[in-house]
Structure formats: C-alpha cells, structure tokens
Amino acid sequence: MIAPEPSAPATSRFVPLPGTAPIVQLRGIAKYFPGVTANEDVDLDVMPGEIHALLGENGAGKSTLMNILTGIYQPDAGEIVIDGYPKSFASPVEAIAAGVGMVHQHFKLVKAFTVAENIHLGWSETPKAVSAAVLEKRTADLSRALNLAVDPAARVSELSTGEQQRVEILRVLTRKARVLILDEPTAVLTPAEAHELFRALKDFVARGNAVIFISHKLDEVLEISDRVTVLRGGRKVATEQTADCTETSLARLMVGREIVLSDMRARSPQAAPIGATVMALDDVRAEDGQGRVVLNGLSLTLRAGEILGIAGVAGNGQKELTQVITGMRRATSGRILVDGADFSHAGAADFADFGVGHIPEDRLHSGLAPALSITDNSVIREYDRPPLSNGLGYNGRAATALARQIAEAASVAVPDFGMPVRNLSGGNQQRLVARREMRIASRVLVAAYPSRGLDVGAINMMMRYLVELRDKGVAVLFISEELEELLNLSDRIAVMFHGEIMGVVDTAEADIDTIGLMMGGKRLAADPRKGH
Amino acid sequence: MAYRIQRIPSAPPSVAFAARGMAIVLALVTAGIVLAALGFNPLALGWQVLRTTFGSSYGLEDVGLLVIPLIFTGLAVAVGQKIGAQNIGAEGQFYAGAFAATGVALFVPGPTAVILPLMFVAGAIGGAIWILVPTLARAYADVNELITTLLLNFVATLMVYWVATGPWLDPSGRALATTARLPHEVPEFWGIVHWGLPVAGVVVLLVAALFAFTRWGYEVRIAGSNPQAARYAGMPFRRHLIVVMLLSGAIAGLAGMFEVAGTVHRLQGGISNNFGYLGIMVAVLARSSPIGVLPAAALMAVILNSGIVLQTQGITVSTVLAITGLILFYTAIGDELARYRIVRG
Incomplete structure (x- = not known):
C-alpha cells in the first residue's frame, strides 16, 4: 500500500514501448x-x-x-x-x-x-x-x-x-x-x-x-x-x-512576434551617465509589526542614472526595504540620506515630494484603493497640485483628464474612468501604477517585482519603462526574483538575505552561481576594491 | 445548454437601481402577506396609508417634520463611513446635541436671533464631544468604534432622562417629565414644518461638496477606502479619521438640536425616537452617499409616517418596525444579487 515501485536511477530515461497510449x-x-x-x-x-x-x-x-x-x-x-x-x-x-x-x-x-x-x-x-x-x-x-x-x-x-x-x-x-x-x-x-x-x-x-x-x-x-x-x-x-x-x-x-529578451544594460549616447549618489542607506535597521528585526544593518547607495538590482528570495526584507526608502516605515536605527539631507524621520509625502516613485510589491492592496474609481486611483500622486488643486480644492474634471493621460501612456484601454480600479486586469493595474509613479519619479524609482504576474510582452514593456527612467538620470532600485531580469537590466546587483546585504556585484562581472550562493545566505568574500 | 451564475465586480447602475426598487416592493409584499394573515386587508390599509400621507398637506407636513432628524442622523452615519468608521452612536450624539442646545436655551439670556445660532453651535459641539472618546480610542489605540459609540448611547439616553426629570424639570410643575418649554424655537415655514428642513438640505449639500470638490475630501476618500494606500501616498490617516468622526458626531448632534428646538420644544427622555438608529438604515439605503441621504431619509420618513397611520388602525409599532427591517434586509440581498448575472454555458 505504501511503497510505490522503487525509484530508478535518475539517469536512465523511461522509453515507452512503441504503440503505448499517451498517459x-x-x-x-x-x-x-x-x-x-x-x-x-x-x-x-x-x-x-x-x-x-x-x-x-x-x-x-x-x-x-x-x-x-x-x-x-x-x-x-x-x-x-x-x-x-x-x-x-x-x-x-x-x-x-x-x-x-x-x-x-x-x-x-x-x-x-x-x-x-x-x-x-x-x-x-x-x-x-x-x-x-x-x-x-x-x-x-x-x-x-x-x-x-x-x-x-x-x-x-x-x-x-x-x-x-x-x-x-x-x-x-x-x-x-x-x-x-x-x-x-x-x-x-x-x-x-x-x-x-x-x-x-x-x-x-x-x-x-x-x-x-x-x-x-x-x-x-x-x-x-x-x-x-x-x-x-x-x-x-x-x-x-x-x-x-x-x-x-x-x-x-x-x-506571435519576435521579442528581444536581451541585455538592456547598453546605453544610448544620449542617455545620462551614472552620476552622483542620490540616496544612501547607512546601517539601517527596521522591525516589522511584531517587533522582529527585518532589516539588519543594511547599507546601500543609489546613484543617478543607475539601476541597482536587488536579488533574493522574497520575504528576506525586500518589502521592508521598499517601505523604509519611501518613508512608509521608520527605521529603528541608522540613517537615510537623500541628496545628503537626513531623511531618516521623513514621511512618505516628503519622499514623494523629493521625487521618489514607488511601484509597490502588492499593488492592489498598497498602491491602489480597489473600490475607488480609476480616476481617483490615477491621481493619488498629483491630486494636491495644479491643475487638480490650487491648495484647497479638487478638480474632478482635471483629475479625469490626468487619468486619461496616464492610461494612454500605459496603453491601458479604459472604457469608463468612473469604474472601480479592481475591474481592471492585474496587468493593466500594474501598468497604470507604473506610469503613475514614473511621472513623479524625477530622482528615484523603487520598483518591487514590477514584472510579477505579467507576460513576456508586458514584462518587456515594464523593463523598457525602467530603462527610460535610467536614461533620464533617475536612480532605479529594481527588486526581482528573476535573475535573468536582474542580469539584463541592472548595473549593479545587491543580494538580500535575512534582512542583510550579502554582497553587491557589478553585473558585468557577476556570475549566477555566486549570486545563487548569496541568495542562500553566503556572504560575498570581502573585495578590497569596492565596498557597498 | 447549461446556465451558470457569474459574479461581476460591480453592478451596473441601472441594475443596482432596479434591485433597490425590487427590495422595497418585496418588503411591502411580505408585510402585506403578514398583515393579511393577521386578518387585515392589506390593500385597503395601503390605500389608507397613501391617502393619509400624500392626500393632505397634514400628511405631507408630518413627513416633512420626520425627515429632518433622519437627514441629519443618516448623514452623520454616512460621513463616518467615508473614512471607514461605523458610527452606531448617532443616537447618543443626538441626545448630547439636544442636551447642549437645551442648556443654552434655558440658561443663556438673549434675543432669539443670537441664541438660536448659539444653540446650533452647542448642538454640534455636544454631538462632537459625545463621539470624542470613541474617536481618540480608535485613532490611538485601535479600539473598535462600533462598540464604544454604541455603549455611549445608553449613557446619553439615561443622562437625558435624568436631567429632564431631575435638575432641569419644568419648575412650573405643569410638566412631569420634561424641561420647561424652551424660550426660543426654530421658526416654521410651512405648516408645522420648521426651518430645520432647508438647513438640513444645505448641510447635506455642503458635506457632499466637501467630499467631491476638495483636496481634503479626496484624501478622506482614499484613506477610508484603503488605509494602506493612504499610508503609501503619505496622507495623514489618523488626522482624517479624527476630523471625520468628530464631524459625524457634530451632524448627529444637530439632529438633536433641531428636534428639541423646532419640533418638541422641550427636552424629555426618549426624545430621539430611535432617529439615531434609523440613521444607520438611511445611510445604508443611501450607500453612504451624502446626496443619497436625501431620498433615503424621505423614504424612511414616509415609512415612519405610514407606521403612525397603521397604529391608528390597531397595528402595533413592532409590525411597523418589522417592515423597516424587511426593507433593509431585502436591500442588502438586492445589493448583493445585483452583482450576479446568469450566463449560458
């Protein structure tokens, strides 16, 4: 009853007899x-x-x-x-x-x-x-x-x-x-x-x-x-x-058509070069709601015009990292420097005002209000500035106009902007959020698993969005579980494990095995030439 | 060909509207069957109700008087729901508002033109104070406001009973369980209907405009629909929660102020007539839309008035309450069913 047939060695292939029916x-x-x-x-x-x-x-x-x-x-x-x-x-x-x-x-x-x-x-x-x-x-x-x-x-x-x-x-x-x-x-x-x-x-x-x-x-x-x-x-x-x-x-x-799944690290001559440090995390610690340490002495630098990839199995502090560098969660210790200014105690609105866009991991539950209209959801970053508002007011017509503009840029067909945003497919929600965030991401974009749940065509579009921002000189923090994506897009890759950075490697010199080992918790041997 | 039932994310407006209509019709049919079983003739009763309510200006005036507190308490509950707070305590805030307005009327000397606005302000503040503790408990300690606002209703009810039969009892001795007649009253503009009705309409429009056309209204809409998204966008959720809940309490307080200053003219125990609880029904029928409160409150007022007519025909008040309950019940079912459709295959 218990024992199915004993296992054959993995090397021998099973070859069905000719004429065997398909299983x-x-x-x-x-x-x-x-x-x-x-x-x-x-x-x-x-x-x-x-x-x-x-x-x-x-x-x-x-x-x-x-x-x-x-x-x-x-x-x-x-x-x-x-x-x-x-x-x-x-x-x-x-x-x-x-x-x-x-x-x-x-x-x-x-x-x-x-x-x-x-x-x-x-x-x-x-x-x-x-x-x-x-x-x-x-x-x-x-x-x-x-x-x-x-x-x-x-x-x-x-x-x-x-x-x-x-x-x-x-x-x-x-x-x-x-x-x-x-x-x-x-x-x-x-x-x-x-x-x-x-x-x-x-x-x-x-x-x-x-x-x-x-x-x-x-x-x-x-x-x-x-x-x-x-x-x-x-x-x-x-x-x-x-x-x-x-x-x-x-x-x-x-x-049904040719898709280039190629290296997107190459820059056009017009693209902004990698520039100064825009944001720096210095020995940042943070706890989750239950008081568990989720970020444990983490240091990172984000540079203008550079895509920094974060590799690692989900649940190793990536979510809290995105929250800390967008002002949604306070670090318990350490410093967050933005253009040299101390933002350790700044709120989400301060980060957004500085020009930090955020494509959150859980778009439906933190980036959107699912029951509200597509218009309401599209303008969540710009409702407080002209033409939507001159301080106190809120201009619904201007809001719908902006929502239409964002939907067009995201190539999302919207039959009715008053429709709840949850009626859109996951891919369309994601594209809408991405385009919305790109508008305010003048300095930094934090993109957590932006391709999750998307198909190849949509992923490609999402990757092009990130490259577009990079070429404009925006610092991009790109969190993903797909090594291939990270290798194709990032200039540097940092690997997270249990709330710590196991190492930062230049993508040009990265090899998959080393990154895989770091994802499993092995620290990169200290390299005297570069710190992180 | 097989048929399947499919759920859709949100009902088209026409279907939602039809479901509402069906709910009311079904509630009346159910009530009619019960009345017939009790030995009444439902059709004759229905005709009588319609004739008494709409056939004379007296009936319409009665409805006009009933609708005023319902608009305020319905609006109060609807406003709370905008930030995701369930204010079950409109009843208590009603009493607190009536109490505060009565205090001003009885003990502050001055001409009516000055004292009436003061009573208005006192009513609002009274209602706001009554929801203050639940508000702060929710905002800072995440204590469920459903329980706290509900429990404070009993405190307010008993407090008003006590002052009306004790310290503030009519000194003339002519009334046994109420305060003296207030020296100031809200003037009437149509039969017995006082200016509270247009004021209620204006307050509804102001609140609706506040939510639709201000930045603050937008933030409250987001924060009420998904606090996570508000946090993400850097909106001050706690501050909005406090302001909106206090606003909700103040509006419920106004219901009490107008009831005592325009309709009853004396503070007495039981003055709320359950208007606070009926406000919850009004808000549900209005789907938490401030403008929607107007037709919902009107419907509720017609039902209440019909209840009074039915009572003259020997039907108990419980039956009337049962009918209002049925309408709410069918509405809840109708709202849910409107989101399903039958498809082939």
Whole structure:
C-alpha cells in the first residue's frame, strides 16, 4: 500500500514501448466564458516518461486547460482520455483518483500542522485513530520511497518555500498520481532549490510517470522539458521537441512576434551617465509589526542614472526595504540620506515630494484603493497640485483628464474612468501604477517585482519603462526574483538575505552561481576594491 | 445548454437601481402577506396609508417634520463611513446635541436671533464631544468604534432622562417629565414644518461638496477606502479619521438640536425616537452617499409616517418596525444579487 515501485536511477530515461497510449490525451478541448474564448480546439498528448512544458502568455489559457484536466472546470467541447480510456472528471477528487494531480502556485497546506499531518489530511488511506509517531513513520517511508526528502515532524510554517513545495508534491504523489501538473513551480524557489526540484521531477518521470510543467520562463522550459506545447489566445500553436527549440523560437511562438529578451544594460549616447549618489542607506535597521528585526544593518547607495538590482528570495526584507526608502516605515536605527539631507524621520509625502516613485510589491492592496474609481486611483500622486488643486480644492474634471493621460501612456484601454480600479486586469493595474509613479519619479524609482504576474510582452514593456527612467538620470532600485531580469537590466546587483546585504556585484562581472550562493545566505568574500 | 451564475465586480447602475426598487416592493409584499394573515386587508390599509400621507398637506407636513432628524442622523452615519468608521452612536450624539442646545436655551439670556445660532453651535459641539472618546480610542489605540459609540448611547439616553426629570424639570410643575418649554424655537415655514428642513438640505449639500470638490475630501476618500494606500501616498490617516468622526458626531448632534428646538420644544427622555438608529438604515439605503441621504431619509420618513397611520388602525409599532427591517434586509440581498448575472454555458 505504501511503497510505490522503487525509484530508478535518475539517469536512465523511461522509453515507452512503441504503440503505448499517451498517459493523458486531450482532444479538441474548448471552454467559453462570457465574451472570452478560454480554450478552443486544444489537443495535447502527454506520454509516459515525459516532462511536457505548457508555455504561454498570461491569459493564453494554460490554467483553464489544466483546470479542465483536473476536474475544476468541465469542458464545453472535446474529451479527456487517460491511458486510452475516455474520462470525465466532475471534481479534482475524481481526477486524482485517475492519477492526475496538480500542485498549485499557492500552496494548499495547513501551516500550523506538521508535514506528516498535512500529508495524511483528507486522504482515504489515512488510518483512523493513529498517533503522531505512526503518521510520521508512514510519512518517512513514503518520503523515502518517492525519493523526496522531507522532515515529517516539522511544522509547515517553519519550512522554507522550497520545502513546502516538496511537501505539496509528496502529498500529490502519495495519492498515486502518475501525472503531476506543476503551475509555475520555480517562481518561489532559489536557483539551488529549482535544481533540486528538476532532479526530483526527472526521477519521477524515469519511473514511467509524466509531468506537465506550466511556465512562462523560457530558459527553464528548455532546461527541463522533453516536449513543449505553446498556447496562444486559448488555442494550441504548436507542440515541439524541446531539443529543436531556442529561446527566440519559443518566444516567437508564444507571443506571435519576435521579442528581444536581451541585455538592456547598453546605453544610448544620449542617455545620462551614472552620476552622483542620490540616496544612501547607512546601517539601517527596521522591525516589522511584531517587533522582529527585518532589516539588519543594511547599507546601500543609489546613484543617478543607475539601476541597482536587488536579488533574493522574497520575504528576506525586500518589502521592508521598499517601505523604509519611501518613508512608509521608520527605521529603528541608522540613517537615510537623500541628496545628503537626513531623511531618516521623513514621511512618505516628503519622499514623494523629493521625487521618489514607488511601484509597490502588492499593488492592489498598497498602491491602489480597489473600490475607488480609476480616476481617483490615477491621481493619488498629483491630486494636491495644479491643475487638480490650487491648495484647497479638487478638480474632478482635471483629475479625469490626468487619468486619461496616464492610461494612454500605459496603453491601458479604459472604457469608463468612473469604474472601480479592481475591474481592471492585474496587468493593466500594474501598468497604470507604473506610469503613475514614473511621472513623479524625477530622482528615484523603487520598483518591487514590477514584472510579477505579467507576460513576456508586458514584462518587456515594464523593463523598457525602467530603462527610460535610467536614461533620464533617475536612480532605479529594481527588486526581482528573476535573475535573468536582474542580469539584463541592472548595473549593479545587491543580494538580500535575512534582512542583510550579502554582497553587491557589478553585473558585468557577476556570475549566477555566486549570486545563487548569496541568495542562500553566503556572504560575498570581502573585495578590497569596492565596498557597498 | 447549461446556465451558470457569474459574479461581476460591480453592478451596473441601472441594475443596482432596479434591485433597490425590487427590495422595497418585496418588503411591502411580505408585510402585506403578514398583515393579511393577521386578518387585515392589506390593500385597503395601503390605500389608507397613501391617502393619509400624500392626500393632505397634514400628511405631507408630518413627513416633512420626520425627515429632518433622519437627514441629519443618516448623514452623520454616512460621513463616518467615508473614512471607514461605523458610527452606531448617532443616537447618543443626538441626545448630547439636544442636551447642549437645551442648556443654552434655558440658561443663556438673549434675543432669539443670537441664541438660536448659539444653540446650533452647542448642538454640534455636544454631538462632537459625545463621539470624542470613541474617536481618540480608535485613532490611538485601535479600539473598535462600533462598540464604544454604541455603549455611549445608553449613557446619553439615561443622562437625558435624568436631567429632564431631575435638575432641569419644568419648575412650573405643569410638566412631569420634561424641561420647561424652551424660550426660543426654530421658526416654521410651512405648516408645522420648521426651518430645520432647508438647513438640513444645505448641510447635506455642503458635506457632499466637501467630499467631491476638495483636496481634503479626496484624501478622506482614499484613506477610508484603503488605509494602506493612504499610508503609501503619505496622507495623514489618523488626522482624517479624527476630523471625520468628530464631524459625524457634530451632524448627529444637530439632529438633536433641531428636534428639541423646532419640533418638541422641550427636552424629555426618549426624545430621539430611535432617529439615531434609523440613521444607520438611511445611510445604508443611501450607500453612504451624502446626496443619497436625501431620498433615503424621505423614504424612511414616509415609512415612519405610514407606521403612525397603521397604529391608528390597531397595528402595533413592532409590525411597523418589522417592515423597516424587511426593507433593509431585502436591500442588502438586492445589493448583493445585483452583482450576479446568469450566463449560458
């Protein structure tokens, strides 16, 4: 009952016998939502022993398709064939019973429970009335049998994101899933953790199982998958052998046009050169609401016309860093110098007046008032100055005019400026916030995960925004989890770990492995030539 | 073809409006069924209510008198909601405003032209003082204003009972449980309806303009909708919270001032007639819009007046309160349902 077949060595590839039926076959799947064709005429074959990547922009229909395969949605047309037999899943429970399981982007674990408890939660094979020790023993056995190392007695809340993901995967695999669907699994992982995940996935398919790997990161699709299916506008564009693909060819398939995912560090001759220090943090400490130290003696300099990238796994103090350098949070000690003046006790309005724009990490909850109109939200930085206000008044017509101007610059089509801003898609909200902030960012722009949740085309546009500001001589602080983005854009990269800077490297001399090590908490060996 | 129900982020105005209308109709139908079950003829009763209320200037004047405190208390609650504060204490602030205005009228000598404006100011200050402690507790210690404002209602109610039957009892001995008749009163301009009505209208317009056309109003709108966003934009959330809550209390205080100085002319226990609590309903019906308070208060006044008519027909006051409750109930359901639509597939 517990032990699935013993693991084969990861190196040996599973090759299905000729004539073997695909483990999953989707035929002519269609799904319509009001006014939207989410999927139409989609075919997908997944063979045993295969890692099959599903690639597409936001809204290309990847999630809908996988929600249909796992029984969350019912298709409007087409059929699902598992091991050669047509099936219809009324719920995810039926899908997992047929061997199809999914690990979602947002984990569905009970944080206060131990790993063993989470594994056994809602599982028909969980023995009734057992002790924690028995559950932990069973979990340890399963973990060994499936070759996924977890600590059965640990509480989920104490685990790193990578470890939580492993628990999530183990949970699906213990239900005897033979098809594992992963939705952007590396979004939350360090490079090292991602490699570990890839090893586990290869190991899993080597036993004759299959993985469907949803992603919009081209490099990892090339690295991990055997075949790749590209969706665009809800339809299948192509299924290719990954070995025949390049990043450029995949990007072209995905967006339907050529996209330059290239180095944007090169400057045009007209661009402002890297200039004087605009903002400096000197040994800054800060605490979160619960009194935990979240910034621990952090020093950084932001220079005019330079993009400083901040690498690091989310939750290592990046959010508090953005709050401290925009005046939203007071540092408990240390100094913040802005043009040489002490801003340690300045408020958010002072920073904004100085010319600090801020694209916040959580745009909907801190950068916008979701229930208020697009107009109200567009003018939050300029409501207090002409033409919107001459001191006391507020000119609604001028506000709508400004909102229209910002929406046009952001290429966001707005049918009605009185509509609540939450009605806009996430990507459009992000572009609106970015354009709004760029208007006031005359000296500094703080951009926290600006590309999060955007597709390749929109990311490219966002990166161009940052370059545009850099070339105007604005100091840009660019926080991201995507190393590639950081390397393409930043002039220098600082790596954060547990509220500290592990090191600052010039991008030209940076190597990914060193940055990866620093992201995991290894301090950069002191380099006498430059401090940070 | 299968049908599905889909939720949309916000209802189109026409649908929202229709849902409101449906809610009122459904509440009346439900009430009619209950009345029929009790042995009354709902159609005849309805006709009588309509005739008594709208068929004579007396009925309209009664409605005009009832609407004044409802506008003030409804506006008070709506203003609080602009900054995200739930002022359940309009009842208490009503009493405090009436108390302060009565104090000025009874003990400050002077001509009516001077004393009436003074009473107006005293009423506003009285209401503001009554919400001061909940306001500061919310602003500095994050104490839920829902509880504190509610509890202070009982204090205010009992305080007014006590002064009206004790220290301020009519010395002439003609009234047993009220103060003497106030020497100053708000003049009437139409039958029994006094100038409090136009003043209430002006206050509504002023407050609406304050929110729509000032920088301060914009900041309050942002801060009330999402305090995080206000913090992000460097707006002083705490200062706005304090000012708006005090404004809310002051407006509720005005309700008490006009009730005692224009309608009742004596301070007495129970003078509020639940106007403070009914203000919550008015604000909900108005969707917290200051201008919306005007039609919502008018509707509520018509319902209250209908209640008085129904009571003359032997229907208890509880039934009338139940009908107002039904309207609120159906409105809440209607507002939510307006955000759903049925789609094919």
